[in-house]
Amino acid sequence: MGCQYGHRKEFSQAARRVGLDGRPTATVVGDSLRPTLEQFIAQYGAYPHAAIQPRREEKKMGSRLRLYECQCPSPVKVRVASDTFQARCVHCGELFTQSLKRKLVVATEPFCRAFL
Numbered sequence: 675m676g677c678q679y680g681h682r683k684e685f686s687q688a689a690r691r692v693g694l695d696g697r698p699t700a701t702v703v704g705d706s707l708r709p710t711l712e713q714f715i716a717q718y719g720a721y722p723h724a725a726i727q728p729r730r731e732e733k734k735m736g737s738r739l740r741l742y743e744c745q746c747p748s749p750v751k752v753r754v755a756s757d758t759f760q761a762r763c764v765h766c767g768e769l770f771t772q773s774l775k776r777k778l779v780v781a782t783e784p785f786c787r788a789f790l
């Protein structure tokens with residue numbers, strides 16, 4: 675609800691509904707709300723915890739894929755999530771070999787592993 679309601683009846687009714695007790699200008703956690711909050715803390719741990727960093731999904735995906743190239747003048751490039759990929763190019767007839775030209779160095783970032 676918005677601030678335009680101040681501490682009037684609309685606010686106090688909403689505060690009662692979520693389990694806050696006391697005067698509308700100085701609400702406290704009521705007996706009906708307390709178990710909910712305690713359950714939350716039991717489930718997620720007490721605040722504060724370390725900042726949660728968003729996962730870098732695309733980086734992780736990129737680091738898993740290996741680059742393979744055939745022997746064509748302008749090589750066909752394929753990326754496969756395998757170190758033992760075996761396939762033959764129908765143009766040059768050569769096997770795709772893993773390219774080491776582009777070795778990605780992916781810096782590991784500190785993030786909260788508890789939330790992965």
Ligand SMILES: [Zn+2]
Pocket residue numbers: 744745746749750763764765766767768
């Ligand atoms: Zn080829």
